[in-house]
Amino acid sequence: MNDVIVVGTDGSPGADAAVAWAATDAARKGLRLELVHVIERGTYDLPRYPIPWLLTTLGEAAEAMLEEKTEMVRARWPGLEVTTKVKTGSAVAELRAQAESATELVVGSRGRGGFGGALLGSVSLGVAGHAHGTVVVVRPTAAERGQIVAGLDATESSEPALAHAFAEASLRRAALRTVYAYAVPLHALSLDLERLRRAQYEFVRDRLAPWRAKHPEVNVIEDITSVHPVAALSEASKDADLVVVGNRGHGSMASTVLGSVSHGVLHHAHCPVAVVRLRGAR
Ligand SMILES: Nc1ncnc2c1ncn2[C@@H]1O[C@H](COP(=O)(O)OP(=O)(O)O)[C@@H](O)[C@H]1O
Ligand SMILES: [Mg+2]
Known part of the structure; x- marks a missing residue:
């Protein structure tokens, strides 16, 4: 059950850094990697402006994004077992739930949204310390320091x-x-x-x-x-x-x-x- 490292991605460069870190860690620990994207449909719901097929469109975009990230991982870590999951709801709540059965939950320090000057996104802060087990918030470094x-x-x-x-x-x-x-x-x-x-x-x-x-x-x-x-x-x-x-x-x-x-x-x-x-x- 705890043989998987879960990484949350919203498709952003910050999340790409988290995916790369999680893949490296999974390879080092001999674990499986799971990429999870949470569709936060509320973000796209505009008052009095219903968008037809919103969930279908978001779902297809999510699958395509995860496919692209999976390819990125497979190219660099050919031996790694990679799976994907799409969830709908609150990113913090869904990622916390995924963390329960994972060795580690990994997220980026920033994502797609949020205020530009912020050092830490709300999803990162919302999962760190709240999820059971270990949460890693990734801020990329240029080189290994040992x-x-x-x-x-x-x-x-x-x-x-x-x-x-x-x-x-x-x-x-x-x-x-x-x-x-x-x-x-x-x-x-x-x-x-x-x-x-x-x-x-x-x-x-x-x-x-x-x-x-x-x-x-x-x-x-x-x-x-x-x-x-x-x-x-x-x-x-x-x-x-x-x-x-x-x-x-x-x-x-x-x-x-x-x-x-x-x-x-x-x-x-x-x-x-x-x-x-x-x-x-x-
Ligand atoms: N919808 C989502 N699904 C999965 N993971 C997410 C989602 N949103 C954010 N994350 C994870 O949380 C990290 C930080 O994002 P977030 O806290 O939303 O920052 P920001 O406020 O800059 O958007 C991302 O790099 C990603 O790893
Ligand atoms: Mg965000």
Whole structure:
């Protein structure tokens, strides 16, 4: 069941980058690739102007677009099994539903519509952190850098992210940079900052010890900083192939699905971002 990577496409260049990334990943992991397009007919429904055969026309256009993208994938990854699916409804809801039985859901950071200056589209934001399992939002990079970045915080929610990051680094034979950003409390003047710093180093060392033991083949670089986590992770993403974060962590309101750090990283990262959520977590 979980032997497929699902990629959402609206036919845009942003989605093409997502398709290429997903195909590369499927080939690396020995999985099947499924291209999904969701017809959001509401977009084309004009008040008091019924368009005959709208759904038929959109359906035919969707099939043709997916056929073209499939050919594009087959030309570059001849051995890969590729299937397609057309759905009708809300792109966010349909893609989330597809993610339930997939290893990974992949989308572009931008699509066809939206406001030109936006860094992140609404579909990307709507699926990241909300879908079960892992969602990758693709921002293309020019070349491979040989490094995976993982965000680490003081909560349990970064454990699935660490698991994912170590597995990715191992599979790709890449180095893993773990970024832990701690906030210096406001009453810093009364603190022994050197002791605080040492305590943070020990925390990270203990937290990573079981993962290092499980993956001795992975070269781990521990980054510990007191700059804002979004700034630290965005900066690290400049030299990374993938940034891995949990869906939420410390300081998130219980009602939010996506924490502010993951949200910020999705907007500002310079490379693809994987938001990893424990399957079954609510
Ligand atoms: N109708 C759709 N069907 C499938 N995937 C989609 C659809 N719309 C968007 N996506 C996916 O989401 C990504 C981001 O698109 P979106 O959030 O809609 O950005 P924008 O606001 O720029 O249109 C796309 O690159 C694509 O991977
Ligand atoms: Mg769109």
